[in-house]
Amino acid sequence: MRRRQFLSGAVAAIAVGCTEPEPASGPTTQIRSTTLPPPPLPTLVEVDDQGIVDDPFEFGVASGDPDTTSVVLWTALGSTAIAGDVRLACDVASDPAFDGLVTSDLVSAAETDGRTARIVADGLDPATTYWYRFRVGPHVSATGRTHTLPGAGAGAERFGIALSSCQNRAELLRWDNHITLADDPAVDLVVWLGDFIYERNASSLEEYRALYREARGDARLQASSAAHPWVVTWDDHEVVNDYDGTVDPARRLDAYRSWWEFTPTRLPRPSSDGLRVYRFVDVGDLVRIVMLDCRQYASSETVLGSEQLEWLADVCNHGAAHTLLASPVIVSSLNVGELTPPYAFEAHPADQAAVIAALNAAPDPTVVSGDLHAQMELELAPGITELMAPPLSSSFPPDWADLLPFLPFASPSVVRAEAAHGYLRLDYATTGVTHEFVNG
Numbered sequence: 397m398r399r400r401q402f403l404s405g406a407v408a409a410i411a412v413g414c415t416e417p418e419p420a421s422g423p424t425t426q427i428r429s430t431t432l433p434p435p436p437l438p439t440l441v442e443v444d445d446q447g448i449v450d451d452p453f454e455f456g457v458a459s460g461d462p463d464t465t466s467v468v469l470w471t472a473l474g475s476t477a478i479a480g481d482v483r484l485a486c487d488v489a490s491d492p493a494f495d496g497l498v499t500s501d502l503v504s505a506a507e508t509d510g511r512t513a514r515i516v517a518d519g520l521d522p523a524t525t526y527w528y529r530f531r532v533g534p535h536v537s538a539t540g541r542t543h544t545l546p547g548a549g550a551g552a553e554r555f556g557i558a559l560s561s562c563q564n565r566a567e568l569l570r571w572d573n574h575i576t577l578a579d580d581p582a583v584d585l586v587v588w589l590g591d592f593i594y595e596r597n598a599s600s601l602e603e604y605r606a607l608y609r610e611a612r613g614d615a616r617l618q619a620s621s622a623a624h625p626w627v628v629t630w631d632d633h634e635v636v637n638d639y640d641g642t643v644d645p646a647r648r649l650d651a652y653r654s655w656w657e658f659t660p661t662r663l664p665r666p667s668s669d670g671l672r673v674y675r676f677v678d679v680g681d682l683v684r685i686v687m688l689d690c691r692q693y694a695s696s697e698t699v700l701g702s703e704q705l706e707w708l709a710d711v712c713n714h715g716a717a718h719t720l721l722a723s724p725v726i727v728s729s730l731n732v733g734e735l736t737p738p739y740a741f742e743a744h745p746a747d748q749a750a751v752i753a754a755l756n757a758a759p760d761p762t763v764v765s766g767d768l769h770a771q772m773e774l775e776l777a778p779g780i781t782e783l784m785a786p787p788l789s790s791s792f793p794p795d796w797a798d799l800l801p802f803l804p805f806a807s808p809s810v811v812r813a814e815a816a817h818g819y820l821r822l823d824y825a826t827t828g829v830t831h832e833f834v835n836g
């Protein structure tokens with residue numbers, strides 16, 4: 397190890413709260429504190445090439461589900477990897493040159509996980525930027541950048557959240573929006589509202605994996621994934637269009653499994669019971685982000701299912717200044733008669749009323765939805781704004797797109813509607829929240 401790396405590693409180790417001598421409280425303690433060995437310093441773990449000749453890091457890196465002291469780091473290996481499990485090193489540092497090494501650990505890219513790998517980097521400082529990379533033999537992945545969240549009471553002054561969904565590969569040029577997202581200095585966290593893939597004809601684990609590999613192989617998605625931590629939920633196309641409880645359970649499990657493999661989440665591996673994806677993320681005292689699952693429990697009777705509805709009412713009661721409800725599916729009514737999708741909240745008034753009741757008890761609520769491949773501002777209920785984040789690439793049907801700006805005349809809840817692409821950014825501050833549609 398180089399001397400500079402050694403010294404900066406020592407500083408970093410202290411910064412992340414490695415074992416320190418006890419504070420002096422008497423003569424005995426003073427003697428002990430001077431004789432304790434120095435705290436262990438992080439060093440780069442060694443990992444051999446395991447027979448891998450070509451660079452296997454063809455899907456880039458990603459981070460996700462951050463909290464105040466940890467974050468999930470992710471990568472996947474390409475077809476050049478050898479059969480079987482592969483040991484990788486994962487380094488985390490306080491600088492992009494990795495001089496200030498914070499941790500270096502081994503992680504397995506298991507064949508049974510589609511040769512994807514994830515590790516929770518913990519013991520980190522709140523509200524801090526870190527850089528990370530994976531290694532095997534001489535091969536080193538791209539460097540990712542991530543952030544931990546501010547702690548409660550830390551007085552976070554501003555926090556930018558980008559939201560988008562729907563990245564159909566049929567509109568490949570629109571994927572340039574990932575570059576804009578990667579380069580947006582006001583973004584601290586990306587919230588993905590679903591349709592990470594479009595299932596096309598996939599119905600088996602390997603077929604779903606192939607779609608994630610196609611998406612993750614795009615350098616533009618790799619850029620936005622490496623630039624920010626992501627919190628991800630799913631919509632319908634991760635399984636099949638407008639699916640419900642009648643879809644083959646084996647197919648659904650394969651779809652969930654591949655989603656989990658290629659998503660930087662700390663959720664457990666899906667089981668035959670499915671996967672609980674709904675969860676919340678607290679950004680200090682500034683905003684609670686509530687992530688919904690509008691598909692897994694949907695039926696002719698409900699969108700969210702009774703358990704998720706009960707949970708929603710509970711988590712909307714909190715002490716942060718703002719509430720962001722991230723709902724893959726539109727919550728407001730569009731009043732478009734027979735065009736109303738059967739899965740919409742509008743078609744399930746009891747669920748819609750329960751969501752509004754939960755939000756009425758929540759501090760300063762905003763709903764953000766996706767799914768419809770349009771960009772909208774709506775009034776869900778008095779005092780509750782719903783924003784529809786634009787799709788990243790998927791297009792509204794061209795024959796109907798020109799009619800979208802007229803939707804407010806037909807639908808009293810719609811303030812503004814248009815066909816657009818990109819992402820929505822919410823800028824949270826102690827003084828309030830503003831939003832900007834970033835279109836490209």
Ligand SMILES: [Fe+2]
Nearest residue numbers: 562591767790
């Ligand atoms: Fe979509």
